[in-house]
Amino acid sequence: MDLPASHLQEVQLLRRQYLQLVEPRKMRLPSHCILRDPAFQQCLFRSIFHSNSQSEGSRPPKRYLRRVLKHVIDSILESCGPSCSSSSDGTTCDDPELDEDLLELYTQRQAPSSGAQDALEPVPVTYIPSLPRAPESEEIAVTIVETPNIISGQGTTGLRTWEAALALGEYMCTSHGIERGFLHNVRSLLELGTGTGLCAMLAAKLGVEEVYATDGDENVIASLRENVARNKLETQIKPSVLLWASNPEYANGVDLVIGADVTYEPSSISYLVEEIAARLKAKPQLRVVLSATIRNVETYEGFRKACAKSHLRLQETDWVSPEPPVFFYFPQTPIKIVEVTLALETM
Numbered sequence: 001m002d003l004p005a006s007h008l009q010e011v012q013l014l015r016r017q018y019l020q021l022v023e024p025r026k027m028r029l030p031s032h033c034i035l036r037d038p039a040f041q042q043c044l045f046r047s048i049f050h051s052n053s054q055s056e057g058s059r060p061p062k063r064y065l066r067r068v069l070k071h072v073i074d075s076i077l078e079s080c081g082p083s084c085s086s087s088s089d090g091t092t093c094d095d096p097e098l099d100e101d102l103l104e105l106y107t108q109r110q111a112p113s114s115g116a117q118d119a120l121e122p123v124p125v126t127y128i129p130s131l132p133r134a135p136e137s138e139e140i141a142v143t144i145v146e147t148p149n150i151i152s153g154q155g156t157t158g159l160r161t162w163e164a165a166l167a168l169g170e171y172m173c174t175s176h177g178i179e180r181g182f183l184h185n186v187r188s189l190l191e192l193g194t195g196t197g198l199c200a201m202l203a204a205k206l207g208v209e210e211v212y213a214t215d216g217d218e219n220v221i222a223s224l225r226e227n228v229a230r231n232k233l234e235t236q237i238k239p240s241v242l243l244w245a246s247n248p249e250y251a252n253g254v255d256l257v258i259g260a261d262v263t264y265e266p267s268s269i270s271y272l273v274e275e276i277a278a279r280l281k282a283k284p285q286l287r288v289v290l291s292a293t294i295r296n297v298e299t300y301e302g303f304r305k306a307c308a309k310s311h312l313r314l315q316e317t318d319w320v321s322p323e324p325p326v327f328f329y330f331p332q333t334p335i336k337i338v339e340v341t342l343a344l345e346t347m
């Protein structure tokens, strides 16, 4: 049976959250009336949970599948209260039904888990932004094998994707109300402190021809190379080790410099500011856009002061996630999108 468009949108919303490994209890689930529709449940099974519905490289771990299935099944069972009217096939709340395939999959998936150790293993996370695109256009997806639960490992914070990268990704997709947002007219781009490379890969998928994805950490760049290959972006993305303020000549022809969550460490702020100032002085029309998670107001104030000292002007916007969401994340502290330019007197 064909599902109504509103139900299909809900399937897509859940699929995007599932592939991005959103914590089950934070997921947006459809209304009770949609959840208990047998046709909707079967569509969930076929398009999200059945093993053929994702390629092996982007399939979430089994323990996560099980947690999501449990959450969805619990919600379906809860949904069968007397308050809903009817579902798309005419069944009512008095006919609580749980799809047999969903239930069978859940009962099969009693996978043993070693708990804490599992949580630190790299897993594929797929980011699928919702874009204002024609319905028939191909979906954009970036799959990154990363360690979502790690804060810092092997001496770097670049082994997981941070909320600031998701915010900058959203800004790329939605700013100025056009499909490529602020990437419009950008042919080449440099990312500083790229980490897992979400923004770099997203920019490439949105059509930027040449992307220099850089980070000061060699392990980060080694795993980025694998993720770039996983996404078949080798011709567009050049991953390189670049320590801030060590080589401002590198990729000096780019149109745009970006950086997400790079203002967090007081000891490296002066290098970041020096890097940006050198690039802007060499090319005043260059655009530089950062996204900053404000975990510590003093640290961010240190960044502001260092910029002022180097004659850089900041245009800051408190980032508010768009609705409907482009990505799924739950920042604990504010995120700013910050455009950096040369102060007028230095131009």
Ligand SMILES: C[S@@+](CC[C@H](N)C(=O)[O-])C[C@H]1O[C@@H](n2cnc3c(N)ncnc32)[C@H](O)[C@@H]1O
Pocket: 156, 157, 158, 159, 160, 161, 162, 163, 164, 165, 166, 192, 193, 194, 195, 196, 197, 214, 215, 216, 217, 220, 242, 243, 244, 259, 260, 261, 262, 264, 268, 271
């Ligand atoms: C908090 S992570 C952010 C990673 C990514 N942009 C994101 O938002 O998911 C900061 C990144 O900056 C890199 N980094 C820190 N100091 C650096 C420096 N002095 N030069 C180059 N990269 C640096 C780290 O290796 C790490 O990958």
